[in-house]
Amino acid sequence: xxxxxxxxxxxxxxxxxxxxxxxxxxxxxxxxxxxxxxxxxxxxxxxxxxxxxxxxxxxxxxxxxxxxxxxxxxxxxxxxxxxxxxxxxxxxxxxxxxxxxxxxxxxxxxxxxxxxxxxxxxxxxxxxxxxxxxxxxxxxxxxxxxxxxxxxxxxxxxxxxxxxxxxxxxxxxxxxxxxxxxxxxxxxxxxxxxxxxxxxxxxxxxxxxxxxxxxxxxxxxxxxxxxxxxxxxxxxxxxxxxxxx
Amino acid sequence: xxxxxxxxxxxxxxxxxxxxxxxxxxxxxxxxxxxxxxxxxxxxxxxxxxxxxxxxxxxxxxxxxxxxxxxxxxxxxxxxxxxxxxxxxxxxxxxxxxxxxxxxxxxxxxxxxxxxxxxxxxxxxxxxxxxxxxxxxxxxxxxxxxxxxxxxxxxxxxxxxxxxxxxxxxxxxxxxxxxxxxxxxxxxxxxxxxxxxxxxxxxxxxxxxxxxxxxxxxxxxxxxxxxxxxxxxxxxxxxxxxxxxxxxxxxxxxxxxxxxxxxxxxxxxxxxxxxxxxxxxxxxxxxxxxxxxxxxxxxxxxxxxxxxxxxxxxxxxxxxxxxxxxxxxxxxxxxxxxxxxxxxxxxxxxxxxxxxxxxxxxxxxxxxxxxxxxxxxxxxxxxxxxxxxxxxxxxxxxxxxxxxxxxxxxxxxxxxxxxxxxxxxxxxxxxxxxxxxxxxxxxxxxxxxxxxxxxxxxxxxxxxxxxxxxxxxxxxxxxxxxxxxxxxxxxxxxxxxxxxxxxxxxxxxxxxxxxxxxxxxxxxx
Ligand SMILES: Nc1ncnc2c1ncn2[C@@H]1O[C@H](COP(=O)(O)OP(=O)(O)OP(=O)(O)O)[C@@H](O)[C@H]1O
Ligand SMILES: [Mg+2]
Numbered sequence: 001x002x003x004x005x006x007x008x009x010x011x012x013x014x015x016x017x018x019x020x021x022x023x024x025x026x027x028x029x030x031x032x033x034x035x036x037x038x039x040x041x042x043x044x045x046x047x048x049x050x051x052x053x054x055x056x057x058x059x060x061x062x063x064x065x066x067x068x069x070x071x072x073x074x075x076x077x078x079x080x081x082x083x084x085x086x087x088x089x090x091x092x093x094x095x096x097x098x099x100x101x102x103x104x105x106x107x108x109x110x111x112x113x114x115x116x117x118x119x120x121x122x123x124x125x126x127x128x129x130x131x132x133x134x135x136x137x138x139x140x141x142x143x144x145x146x147x148x149x150x151x152x153x154x155x156x157x158x159x160x161x162x163x164x165x166x167x168x169x170x171x172x173x174x175x176x177x178x179x180x181x182x183x184x185x186x187x188x189x190x191x192x193x194x195x196x197x198x199x200x201x202x203x204x205x206x207x208x209x210x211x212x213x214x215x216x217x218x219x220x221x222x223x224x225x226x227x228x229x230x231x232x233x234x235x236x237x238x239x240x241x242x243x244x245x
Numbered sequence: 246x247x248x249x250x251x252x253x254x255x256x257x258x259x260x261x262x263x264x265x266x267x268x269x270x271x272x273x274x275x276x277x278x279x280x281x282x283x284x285x286x287x288x289x290x291x292x293x294x295x296x297x298x299x300x301x302x303x304x305x306x307x308x309x310x311x312x313x314x315x316x317x318x319x320x321x322x323x324x325x326x327x328x329x330x331x332x333x334x335x336x337x338x339x340x341x342x343x344x345x346x347x348x349x350x351x352x353x354x355x356x357x358x359x360x361x362x363x364x365x366x367x368x369x370x371x372x373x374x375x376x377x378x379x380x381x382x383x384x385x386x387x388x389x390x391x392x393x394x395x396x397x398x399x400x401x402x403x404x405x406x407x408x409x410x411x412x413x414x415x416x417x418x419x420x421x422x423x424x425x426x427x428x429x430x431x432x433x434x435x436x437x438x439x440x441x442x443x444x445x446x447x448x449x450x451x452x453x454x455x456x457x458x459x460x461x462x463x464x465x466x467x468x469x470x471x472x473x474x475x476x477x478x479x480x481x482x483x484x485x486x487x488x489x490x491x492x493x494x495x496x497x498x499x500x501x502x503x504x505x506x507x508x509x510x511x512x513x514x515x516x517x518x519x520x521x522x523x524x525x526x527x528x529x530x531x532x533x534x535x536x537x538x539x540x541x542x543x544x545x546x547x548x549x550x551x552x553x554x555x556x557x558x559x560x561x562x563x564x565x566x567x568x569x570x571x572x573x574x575x576x577x578x579x580x581x582x583x584x585x586x587x588x589x590x591x592x593x594x595x596x597x598x599x600x601x602x603x604x605x606x607x608x609x610x611x612x613x614x615x616x617x618x619x620x621x622x623x624x625x626x627x628x629x630x631x632x633x634x635x636x637x638x639x640x641x642x643x644x645x646x647x648x649x650x651x652x653x654x655x656x657x658x659x660x661x662x663x664x665x666x667x668x669x670x671x672x673x674x675x676x677x678x679x680x681x682x683x684x685x686x687x688x689x690x691x692x693x694x695x696x697x698x699x700x701x702x703x704x705x706x707x708x709x710x711x712x713x714x715x716x717x718x719x720x721x722x723x724x725x726x727x728x729x730x731x732x733x734x735x736x737x738x739x740x741x742x743x744x745x746x747x748x749x750x751x752x753x754x755x756x757x758x759x760x761x762x763x764x765x766x767x768x769x770x
Contacts, residue, residue: 053598056764078600089591093263094256105252106599134263150595 002035002052002158002191003028006061009047009213021047023213024061029191029206031157034184036204037193040240044213045193046085049162052191053083066157079107082151085162092136096127096146099135100153107154114153121149125175141172148179159183161192165199177203197232211240249601253609257583261613267578271617275571275625279632301431302508305462306475311432313477314515320481321519430511435474438465466499472508473498485526553648554731561727562703564657567629568622569664569700569723575621576614576668577689583610584676585685593766603761611669611754618665626658653729656739660726663746667718670753677760703727715741718749 007025010018022044029035037045050056052063054074062069068076090099097118104114122128125145130138135146151159161180165173180203183190194200200207200221207224209217216239217224228235261267306314438461465471479492494516498509528537548555587593596606649657672689679685699719702708703726710724710733721742728735760766 055594055598075600078598081598083595083598085594087591088595091256091260091590091592093260098256098259102252102256103595103599105256106249106596106601108248108600 001028001030001067002063002065002160002189004048004052004061004063007048007051007058007063008060009044009051009056010059020213022051022058025208025210025213025215026061027208027215027218029158029189031189032184032187033205034180034190034192034203036200036207037191037210038195038197038200038207038236039193039210040195043195043210045195045210046162047213048210049083049160049191049193052077053081053160054078079154080157082154082156082159083162084147084151084159084164086164086166086168088147090135090143090146090150093134095132095134096122096138096142096149097131099146099150103150104153109154117153117155121153125149140168141175144168144172144175148175156188158189158191161190163193163195165194165196197236201232209236209239216240246602246605249605250609250612253601253606254612257579257610257613258616261579261582261617264578264582267582267617270574270578271621272624274574275621276628278571278625279567279629280636283632283636302472302504302511303431303433303470304473304475304508304512305433305435305438305465305471306477307435310475310477313481314430314432314475317477317481317519318515321515321522430508433471435462438462438470462497463499466497466502466505469502469504472502472505473512475512484523485530488527488530551732557727557731561730562701562705562723564626564629564730565660565703565723565726566700568626568661568726569696569719571625572618572622572661572664572668573693573696576618576665576672577693579614579617580669580672580676581682581685581689583614584673585679585682586676588680589682597761604758607673607754607757607761611673611750611757614669614673615665618668619661622661622665623658626661649730653732653734656734657726657729660722660729660739660742663743664719664722666750667746667753670750670757674753674756674760677757677766699723710735710738712738712741716745718746721745 005026007022008020009022010020013019025044025048027035037048039045047056051058052065052070054070054077057071062071064070065077066080068080070077091102094102100118100121101114104117109117118131122131125148127142127145127149130142135143138146159180161176164176164180168176180190180192184205192203204221206220207217208215217227219227224235225232228238261271462471462474466473474497476495477492478495479490481492484490484492494512496509496512498505500506500509524538525535528535531537550558587596597603671692675688675692676685679688696719699717700723702714702720703723708714708724710728714724715721715738721738725735725738725742728738
């Protein structure tokens with residue numbers, strides 16, 4: 001369960017003065033549901049997700065994950081979320097196994113528990129072949145798998161994915177798609193951001209359309225189609241280009 | 246708390262051990278630098294010794310000047326102790342010794358008895374050979390057995406030859422010395438100088454223009470064909486009797502050319518010695534004692550410092566300089582990698598989103614950089630100590646006599662800890678502040694230059710250790726280790742040194758933690 005209420009984040013920008021990257025955003029994402037934050041470049045998606053993942057403190061409003069306040073109980077929130085961004089890197093000289101062990105250990109997992117979890121993940125993501133090769137030597141697809149496995153090493157209740165498929169080819173992004181579907185089946189809460197309309201259609205149950213830091217629409221896909229017609233692309237452009245409600 | 250630190254530390258350890266660049270600077274450079282330097286400097290020194298001490302300088306002089314010079318040298322030689330011996334033995338005497346000064350040193354120690362009696366002299370040389378290191382004379386071979394150096398060489402045992410080669414021993418045979426003129430000079434006739442004049446020489450004196458073409462000579466010096474030009478204007482014979490006369494020697498040279506300068510000092514030496522010998526004879530002819538020439542003399546051997554202290558005063562600053570450098574090298578690459586590297590690789594965000602505290606992350610990273618720095622410094626010191634024991638030629642090592650007891654050794658080795666902590670803290674802070682690998686490198690590389698100053702503190706003459714120096718990080722390490730090596734143990738300064746470096750590291754560490762807590766650290770762009 002992820003809930004945000006009146007979330008606002010302002011940056012002090014030397015040239016533009018105060019910049020509201022996120023402004024009064026409110027939405028909720030429930031277990032077993034995929035919530036898609038859809039918006040163009042610079043809309044404030046990353047900022048919103050970073051506040052929820054505790055990397056940033058909100059200027060106003062609050063976010064909670066599984067009932068823990070993101071600003072006041074960041075350790076508990078971090079334990080409950082898995083975070084993955086498209087540009088997340090790996091330590092090139094470590095092997096996938098070592099990477100998983102490192103993060104598992106950071107999350108306080110014991111040796112034996114970790115070993116069996118790594119076996120489990122290696123099997124689930126078909127990583128057994130390259131589990132002991134340095135990450136530097138892996139293909140982008142392999143790295144993506146390692147990154148996904150890394151983000152769920154501690155079996156989080158909620159997943160936060162920032163434009164997870166950006167820069168990936170069709171085959172590689174399928175890993176992500178399958179992963180998101182599996183999370184939904186496992187009754188996890190999934191919050192993802194994207195600027196690709198079709199991805200929302202393919203993955204999401206509910207959608208929030210964000211533009212210039214503000215939510216312009218929140219609802220299920222069916223509600224969205226009912227309100228704005230079945231051509232999602234067109235509807236999106238209308239909303240983004242239209243006046244703030 | 247410790248779990249997080251350990252986790253971060255162990256991961257960084259694996260990561261660092263697989264990084265070739267860090268490994269080179271942490272392990273390879275400190276281990277190989279000192280032996281390399283010793284070999285390098287050793288062979289350069291040997292080369293210089295060979296070139297300068299063995300190769301004669303070439304001097305142009307007309308026939309008459311050459312004769313006069315030889316006469317002067319020969320007279321002077323006959324007046325010398327060696328010459329006196331040769332007069333008795335009438336055979337080529339072959340000796341080898343390290344450096345040109347050793348001959349004089351040797352002669353000073355010859356007992357008067359031995360000087361008068363060749364048999365006594367031979368006995369004395371044998372005895373000297375036994376404790377050769379005292380006077381730097383490795384061996385003195387006397388008698389007619391060997392006519393030339395190569396013959397002498399060929400008759401040495403392989404071990405002896407090896408030793409001579411290793412020590413870079415300079416070989417002199419007294420015949421060559423006398424014939425070439427003790428100052429190792431080869432003469433050429435001015436008319437043989439082939440070089441065309443490149444420079445016009447306006448103000449060479451009249452005398453020169455009588456002997457040869459001045460411009461031609463200057464050109465010959467410039468083209469390295471000759472190293473100087475000598476003119477002796479007066480008859481040198483029976484100068485001892487002609488007691489109100491002063492003979493004149495003119496030597497033209499160019500002080501900006503090394504060999505020409507060398508030629509000048511050799512000629513100067515010969516002329517000075519010859520002049521002094523003549524003066525002594527004159528004094529004796531006047532029925533005066535040689536004391537007439539020395540009214541007051543400084544007594545030798547009044548330096549109260551021990552040899553160990555003298556050595557350490559000269560060399561003690563080198564050790565901290567090297568180990569500060571190694572500590573620096575050992576810290577810089579892991580620091581860049583562990584701080585800015587996380588941003589460069591886009592791994593920082595996931596790390597910061599783990600439940601370990603920022604303090605634990607900073608401490609874990611600090612611990613790794615600190616260890617790397619410490620290992621580099623200790624390896625460097627170890628390698629240096631072993632190199633001194635096993636690589637420095639014994640003849641040189643014996644000169645550098647010093648005594649360091651175990652306790653002092655350990656205390657000094659432990660002085661690698663404070664700078665390692667200071668570097669680790671500072672570099673990590675800078676590296677975390679930097680936006681990228683490159684930026685971190687740009688900030689940290691100039692610090693290598695800035696480091697030279699405190700590192701050299703131990704080598705600055707006249708700078709004495711006090712509480713203020715003990716409070717300045719790095720400067721204190723440099724100065725204190727030298728003091729300890731000299732035998733001046735001061736635990737107060739020792740504690741102060743640790744305290745100030747640790748305090749400095751702690752300030753840097755708090756800054757690291759502060760940086761890690763800032764939102765901007767992630768998103769500064
Ligand atoms: N640390 C920061 N300081 C100042 N301004 C920032 C900072 N981070 C983001 N911004 C600004 O806030 C706005 C929203 O940025 P954000 O990265 O959240 O957008 P986004 O929706 O993720 O865009 P993209 O599709 O490009 O990833 C942008 O105008 C950006 O320039
Ligand atoms: Mg973004």
